Amino acid sequence: MDTVYAGRWLQVGLESGQIVEKTLAADQVSKWLLGDGLAALWLWEGLDPGRDPLDPASPLLVLNGVLTGSFGPGAARTSWCGRSPATGIWGQANMGGRWGAELRFAGFDGLVITGRAPSPVYLWIHPDGVEIRDASHLWGQDAFETQDRLWEQIDSRAQIACIGPAGENLVGLAGIMAGGQEHSRTAGRSGMGALMGSKNLKAIAVRGHQRPGYADRARLLALVREANTLIQGRGKGLSLLGTSGGIPNVERHGDLPLKNWQEGSWPDGAQAISGQVIREKYWQRDTFCHACPLGCGKVVSVEEGPYAGIWGEGPEYETLGGFGGNLLIDDLPALIAINDRCNRMGLDTISTAGAIAFATEAMERGLILPDDAHGICLQWGAPDPVLALIEQIAYRRGLGALLAGGVRPAAERLGPAGEAIAQHVKGLELPYHDPRAFAGLGLNYATGSRGACHLEGPSHWRGFGWEWPGWLEGPHDRFASDAEAVRVTIAFQDYMAVFNPLGLCKFMAMSGLGPALAADMVSAATGWDWSAADLMEAGERLFNLKRLINLRLGVTGSDDRLPHRILTETRPSGGAAGGLPDLEAMLPIYYEMRGWSVEGRPTEEQLVKLGLG
Numbered sequence: 001m002d003t004v005y006a007g008r009w010l011q012v013g014l015e016s017g018q019i020v021e022k023t024l025a026a027d028q029v030s031k032w033l034l035g036d037g038l039a040a041l042w043l044w045e046g047l048d049p050g051r052d053p054l055d056p057a058s059p060l061l062v063l064n065g066v067l068t069g070s071f072g073p074g075a076a077r078t079s080w081c082g083r084s085p086a087t088g089i090w091g092q093a094n095m096g097g098r099w100g101a102e103l104r105f106a107g108f109d110g111l112v113i114t115g116r117a118p119s120p121v122y123l124w125i126h127p128d129g130v131e132i133r134d135a136s137h138l139w140g141q142d143a144f145e146t147q148d149r150l151w152e153q154i155d156s157r158a159q160i161a162c163i164g165p166a167g168e169n170l171v172g173l174a175g176i177m178a179g180g181q182e183h184s185r186t187a188g189r190s191g192m193g194a195l196m197g198s199k200n201l202k203a204i205a206v207r208g209h210q211r212p213g214y215a216d217r218a219r220l221l222a223l224v225r226e227a228n229t230l231i232q233g234r235g236k237g238l239s240l241l242g243t244s245g246g247i248p249n250v251e252r253h254g255d256l257p258l259k260n261w262q263e264g265s266w267p268d269g270a271q272a273i274s275g276q277v278i279r280e281k282y283w284q285r286d287t288f289c290h291a292c293p294l295g296c297g298k299v300v301s302v303e304e305g306p307y308a309g310i311w312g313e314g315p316e317y318e319t320l321g322g323f324g325g326n327l328l329i330d331d332l333p334a335l336i337a338i339n340d341r342c343n344r345m346g347l348d349t350i351s352t353a354g355a356i357a358f359a360t361e362a363m364e365r366g367l368i369l370p371d372d373a374h375g376i377c378l379q380w381g382a383p384d385p386v387l388a389l390i391e392q393i394a395y396r397r398g399l400g401a402l403l404a405g406g407v408r409p410a411a412e413r414l415g416p417a418g419e420a421i422a423q424h425v426k427g428l429e430l431p432y433h434d435p436r437a438f439a440g441l442g443l444n445y446a447t448g449s450r451g452a453c454h455l456e457g458p459s460h461w462r463g464f465g466w467e468w469p470g471w472l473e474g475p476h477d478r479f480a481s482d483a484e485a486v487r488v489t490i491a492f493q494d495y496m497a498v499f500n501p502l503g504l505c506k507f508m509a510m511s512g513l514g515p516a517l518a519a520d521m522v523s524a525a526t527g528w529d530w531s532a533a534d535l536m537e538a539g540e541r542l543f544n545l546k547r548l549i550n551l552r553l554g555v556t557g558s559d560d561r562l563p564h565r566i567l568t569e570t571r572p573s574g575g576a577a578g579g580l581p582d583l584e585a586m587l588p589i590y591y592e593m594r595g596w597s598v599e600g601r602p603t604e605e606q607l608v609k610l611g612l613g
Contacts, residue, residue, distance in 0.1 A: 002213020004525040005034060005066050006109045010130060012123065014199050015056060015115030019130050024109065030528055031611065033501030034109055035065040036092045037542045039081035042112065043090075044549050053083040053091075054170060054198040056116035062204070063111075065503020069104030069290065070212045072220070072521055073227045073513065074505030076101055076290035078110075083553070084190040085198070086172035086351070086406050087427035090449050090549045091190030093348075094500050095161070097179040099206065101290035102159035106208030113199060122162075122203040124154060135202040139168060142344035143177035143184075144312075146203055151180075155207050162203035164346025166394040167193030172405040173351040173393065177343060182299055183287040184313035188348035189428065190450050191406075215527030223521045227513055228293040235511035238296045239286070243317035245275030247324075250317075253478075254576025255437040255460065256325045257430070259380060260357040261423055261565050265574030269330040273320050277332060287313065294507065300336055307333040315339035315349075321432030322353025327360065327380060334383035341387055345394035352393060354429030355403040356386055358410065361421050367414045374398030423563045425452035426555065435566055435581045438463040438478045440485035442581030443590060444493060446560045449546035455506050457493035459485070468514040471532075481582035486589045497539035541610040544594075544602050548612065557600030560587060 007029075011020040024038075032038045039061040051058055060082050067075040078100030084091025103110070106125050120135040138146050143164040150160050159178065166174035174193030179185040187193075214220050237245050250256045251270035258266050271277070278300060287297030300314035315323075315335055323329055323338050342349045360378040362368045370377075376392070376399045378385050392400025402410050407429050411422035423430045428451025435442030437460070444457035454460070463478035472491060476484070495515055499506050502522065509518075515532035523530045561567075562583055570578050591598060595606030607613045 004070050004212045004214055005029065005064070006104055006107050006210075008107060009063070009109050010111045010125075012111055012113045013115045014113065014117040014121065014132070014201060017132055019132070029066065030526075032542070033066050033498065033538060034063050035077065035501035035503060036063070036079035036081050036094070037498075037501030039063050039079055039092070040090070040542060040545050040549060043081065043083070044545060047549060047552055049553050053085045053088060053195065056199065057114055058083055058195070060113040060192070060195050060199065061110070062113070064100045064104055064109050065501055066522070067525055068503030069101040070214070070525060071291050072224060072504060072525065073231055074289065074292050074508045075503050076292065077500055077503045077505060078103070078187070079500045080176055080187040080192040082192065082195050084450065085170065085194040086191035087451055089426060089451075089553050089555055090546050091192060091195070092450055092500070093175060093187035093189045093192045095176065095178055095185050095187040096289040096505055097159070097183060097185030098290045099159040099161050099178040099185070100503065102206045102208055104208070104212060105210050106206050107210050111204070113201065115199065117200040120200050120202050122150070122201065122205060125204070125206040126155070126158075127207065127209055138202045140165065143346045144181045144344055147180045150203060150205055154205055158205045158207040160203055160205045161187075162346075163193045163196050164344060164394065166346045167197035169394065169396050169404070170194045170197055171347070171394060171396065173348050173355065174346055175348045177346050179313070181312040183297060184343045185289070186343070186348065188350065189453070193346050214525050216524045220521060220524035223517065223524055227508070227517055227521065231293050231508055231511040231513060233512075235294045235507070238507060238511065239294045241275035241279055242296045242298045242314065243275070244273070244278055244315065244320050246317055247274045247320060248276070249464075250321075250433070251325070252575050253437050253464065254571055254574040254579070255434050256321055257432050257434050258325050259328055260326060260361045260421065261430075261434070262569075264571035264577055266325060266328070269328065270325065272330040273324040273332050273335060278314055282314065282332070282336065284311070289505065292505065294511065296507065302333045302336055305333055307337040310337045310340050312340055313343070318432050319349040319353070322350055322357070323386065326353055326357045326432060327386065329381055329383050329386070331383055338383060338386060338390065341390045345390060347390065347394060350431050351406055351429040352390060354423060355393070355407050355410065356389055358407045358422055359389070359399065359403055362414060362418055365417065365421070367418050368399070372399070420564055423565065425562065426559055428452050430563070433460050434571070434576060435562065436571055436579045437576035439481040439579070439581040439586070440489040442562055442566065442583060443486060443489045443586045446562050446583055446587070447590065449543065449550065456496055457489050458496065458506070458510070459489045459492045461492075461510055462488055468512065470516060471514045479579045481585045483589050486586050486593055490590065490593055493543055494536050494539035497543045498535055501542065537610070541612065544606065544610055544612055547602060551601060557587075557591070557598075560600055
């Protein structure tokens with residue numbers, strides 16, 4: 001019987017030029033799934049804590065989820081994993097679009113890439129074979145130029161994932177781009193673009209013709225129809241306005257970070273940069289990832305003013321929250337241009353915006369002097385210095401050389417005064433939802449596997465008043481640092497831990513897809529007999545495995561902390577004024593509920609229970 005996943009992967013040695021096709025054991029997939037689940041297992045098995053993340057022997061693990069390329073709702077996701085060049089611990093980034101589906105159509109679930117090619121190369125995976133090809137003519141090109149040239153050179157229907165100049169220059173904020181200018185998708189976080197660049201690997205192009213098989217196609221089709229009806233009903237706002245449509249509501253809740261997390265309210269600015277204004281003035285059409293029932297991507301065009309001529313995939317919530325709210329830029333055409341610049345350079349917009357907000361405050365406080373700024377004069381609300389600094393970061397030039405590794409190393413160079421204004425967890429810059437508005441989100445940031453991540457345990461979804469009948473429902477105090485906040489955080493962390501390994505978009509969960517229906521779809525697709533409890537246990541297993549990786553890399557319970565500002569400085573106004581997460585109260589409860597020791601280590605009993613012994 002054909003399987004929904006391919007059952008094959010490629011081991012690529014770039015130094016030797018050797019490519020070996022390998023098979024997956026079915027029992028391994030049913031236990032660890034694929035995506036960042038199996039990637040975590042493989043990284044754990046070969047992990048050498050003394051090896052630098054950018055050492056040629058450090059692997060880049062690229063794995064689809066079990067359902068990627070199927071007709072499951074949002075079954076488009078691919079995980080890009082390894083030891084993070086930015087944080088030194090577990091690193092993962094996840095990409096939507098169509099690249100992962102095309103890899104499945106080519107007959108593979110993923111690649112494990114080691115070594116460093118003697119000169120720049122790209123991989124070309126197609127029905128007639130897998131080739132390592134010269135990419136000298138592509139080195140130095142931005143992401144969109146690279147994709148355009150490869151489409152002309154090999155196949156206009158190929159899906160291409162590539163790095164920009166930031167990845168080539170081993171910038172810790174570098175991501176991996178796919179989809180082209182019109183449907184830009186990014187594996188952004190943790191510096192996976194730098195890991196790819198350290199291997200002299202410019203791009204991976206894929207083209208295929210196969211299609212997945214299913215254990216019970218009719219049953220899966222019925223379940224997907226049920227899920228899509230639910231998702232489309234609750235996700236109408238995402239379909240119409242994209243993620244940026246939520247900015248005014250987020251600001252009302254006091255959840256939108258402002259001025260490097262210092263201010264409390266910004267209603268006029270939030271409205272000015274919102275998805276509502278994008279739809280009215282700049283929207284051209286919607287874009288859809290593979291098998292997506294929502295179409296939250298928005299192609300935009302700026303037709304007049306100083307940024308006229310900019311077009312392509314519009315900025316998402318996190319980009320607008322970081323460069324808009326956190327830098328107080330309310331010029332939407334400028335933010336569209338900033339988004340385009342980051343995409344071309346191959347930079348994660350979350351971390352890049354965080355680094356620039358840090359630098360802006362540091363410059364305001366005199367921690368960065370004019371002579372050290374190399375001609376950049378950062379000011380709140382001013383977009384043009386930001387555009388210039390983005391390019392400096394990508395090329396490690398000028399002030400960009402200080403910020404290229406992210407906020408943590410930049411703050412360390414500036415001393416205690418710099419560290420006091422640095423907003424990161426375990427070296428990863430905070431995404432743009434404020435734990436002072438949702439206490440449980442602070443706990444999730446502090447305990448997240450890769451550092452601060454809003455999608456690893458998005459308990460703030462519950463804080464906005466949303467419910468999942470039969471799973472998470474009932475009253476919820478978003479400011480409470482109590483056992484209920486801990487329980488909800490753990491539930492979200494365990495549930496979200498299976499989405500990347502299954503290849504499903506997490507916006508499907510935000511739009512109402514709960515564990516019971518998700519487990520039924522997995523069973524129909526694979527032939528496994530999964531319940532909601534089985535699915536949640538798989539998520540718990542994978543979350544604990546990543547904890548083991550981080551412990552081996554030197555993380556301890558003392559690293560489960562939040563920035564000083566988030567713990568001690570309240571927002572002065574707005575919907576979260578006065579709120580602070582009490583991490584000291586929540587962490588002991590969290591460790592106990594997790595079956596971890598008081599030092600934050602999984603106990604032997606817990607490891608045996610989860611099959612990690």
